[in-house]
Amino acid sequence: GEDVEQSLFLSVREGDSSVINCTYTDSSSTYLYWYKQEPGAGLQLLTYIFSNMDMKQDQRLTVLLNKKDKHLSLRIADTQTGDSAIYFCAESPRGSSASKIIFGSGTRLSIRP
Amino acid sequence: SQTIHQWPATLVQPVGSPLSLECTVEGTSNPNLYWYRQAAGRGLQLLFYSVGIGQISSEVPQNLSASRPQDRQFILSSKKLLLSDSGFYLCAWSAGDTEAFFGQGTRLTVV
Numbered sequence: 001g002e003d004v005e006q007s008l009f010l011s012v013r014e015g016d017s018s019v020i021n022c023t024y025t026d027s028s029s030t031y032l033y034w035y036k037q038e039p040g041a042g043l044q045l046l047t048y049i050f051s052n053m054d055m056k057q058d059q060r061l062t063v064l065l066n067k068k069d070k071h072l073s074l075r076i077a078d079t080q081t082g083d084s085a086i087y088f089c090a091e092s093p094r095g096s097s098a099s100k101i102i103f104g105s106g107t108r109l110s111i112r113p
Numbered sequence: 114s115q116t117i118h119q120w121p122a123t124l125v126q127p128v129g130s131p132l133s134l135e136c137t138v139e140g141t142s143n144p145n146l147y148w149y150r151q152a153a154g155r156g157l158q159l160l161f162y163s164v165g166i167g168q169i170s171s172e173v174p175q176n177l178s179a180s181r182p183q184d185r186q187f188i189l190s191s192k193k194l195l196l197s198d199s200g201f202y203l204c205a206w207s208a209g210d211t212e213a214f215f216g217q218g219t220r221l222t223v224v
Binding site for chain 1: 119147149156157159162172203205207212213214215216217218220
């Protein structure tokens with residue numbers, strides 16, 4: 001079946017790196033995503049990675065994909081207070097007539113001074 | 114460019130009343146459309162998705178229904194709301210296997 005799992009909470013000190021982890025079950029997924037949700041708002045796509053890639057870097061964001069272990073991580077360098085949000089991992093599995101995007105439960109990132 | 118509109122932003126409804134949330138997409142044709150619910154302190158749950166007019170797939174049994182009367186219009190409905198229907202509802206669209214674009218959400222409180 002399709003399932004995406006992530007830890008619920010992460011607390012880091014301002015200026016440190018944040019690493020948010022995610023595991024997924026569908027090995028046929030083509031795309032894997034990281035979304036950010038700020039309080040009371042919709043989701044915004046932060047970054048995504050194709051399943052044939054191992055790593056993707058975009059400014060302070062680094063995505064690592066381990067296909068063998070079905071593990072995805074998001075690293076935020078130099079974490080700032082504006083990075084406080086819920087971060088959702090998501091996968092887009094193949095094999096169905098529609099592209100369903102399956103989300104994890106979200107990791108709430110809090111920043112301490 | 115493509116945009117997605119979802120309304121209303123907030124809604125307070127009594128138990129047993131009907132519900133209609135509307136979502137429209139502009140700037141694209143034949144999008145995949147989705148309704149998600151985010152319960153307080155929990156993650157996103159896919160409720161319905163649609164690949165075309167009149168085609169609705171339900172992911173979980175519930176008190177809600179969805180309809181797609183036009184290519185870029187997706188409606189979430191209920192005949193009688195329950196307290197457990199409270200939550201944050203998000204509409205989204207995608208073009209195949211690519212990223213999903215989300216509306217700003219509707220916060221529904223059933224009292």
